[in-house]
Amino acid sequence: MPQVSEEISESAAIGSVVVGGRARVLVSGETAEVRRTTVGHWGWPIFALVVIYALVGANFGSFTLGSNIIVFASATVFLGVAVFRRPEPLPSGPRITRRGTLTWTVVLGTFTALELVNFFLGSTSSHPTLSILMAPILQNYWARAAALFIWLGFGVELVRR
Amino acid sequence: MIHALSILVYAASSLGVVVLGRWPRSRVPSVEQLLGKIMSTRTGRTITLAFWVWIGWHFFAR
Numbered sequence: 001m002p003q004v005s006e007e008i009s010e011s012a013a014i015g016s017v018v019v020g021g022r023a024r025v026l027v028s029g030e031t032a033e034v035r036r037t038t039v040g041h042w043g044w045p046i047f048a049l050v051v052i053y054a055l056v057g058a059n060f061g062s063f064t065l066g067s068n069i070i071v072f073a074s075a076t077v078f079l080g081v082a083v084f085r086r087p088e089p090l091p092s093g094p095r096i097t098r099r100g101t102l103t104w105t106v107v108l109g110t111f112t113a114l115e116l117v118n119f120f121l122g123s124t125s126s127h128p129t130l131s132i133l134m135a136p137i138l139q140n141y142w143a144r145a146a147a148l149f150i151w152l153g154f155g156v157e158l159v160r161r
Numbered sequence: 162m163i164h165a166l167s168i169l170v171y172a173a174s175s176l177g178v179v180v181l182g183r184w185p186r187s188r189v190p191s192v193e194q195l196l197g198k199i200m201s202t203r204t205g206r207t208i209t210l211a212f213w214v215w216i217g218w219h220f221f222a223r
Contacts, residue, residue: 057221062221062222062223063222063223067221067222068218068222070221070222071214071217071218071221071222072218072222074217075214075217075218078210078213078214079210079214082206082210096190096194096195096198097188097190099188099189100188100189100190101190103178103181103189104178104189104190104195107174107178111171111174125163125164126163128163128164128167130171131219131220132164133164133167133168133171134220138220138221144221147220147221148221151213151216151217151220151221154213155213155217157196158196158200158209158210158213159210161196161197161200161206
């Protein structure tokens, strides 16, 4: 079982929910806010690995063997972790309301519609999709490294769930 | 001009929704809550991870 807190023993903790980057640990029916130690912190080794991988990966431009290897090697590792890692039982957390679902549906639906319209209009300079917009930015080494870091970081957060 | 405006709209709307989700007493779920819900099922995990792989391939490899 992962360490919950230095102050609260593992046996005393009966559950936890994550609220705004911190964990609320239920102790004998009462709620105590402690530093989030079980989720949210990558740890320095993973952080350093992701930074180095992004800096190395950014050297490879699109349509190269190197860029394909960088993407598919990390995808294989992350998918492997997601498949074979025994997921921790997470508490249900705050309930997502119908209004919340509707808000996200409208946002994602608008984005998808915009992308589709621009795509079917030829994905040109006057009707650019996100790919067209990002292409010149990702030609810069540091922007590419930052984007690669964000993509990998998102992957780390996904497989931790 | 269209490029700069489009990037601005995408960035502003993304930031807006993220901030709205983290706003105290907001009824809009945060990105973490939304992903937590989606990733709670096997189908959701598979689709989300497949989409993540596709994003990486699309933007960095092709």
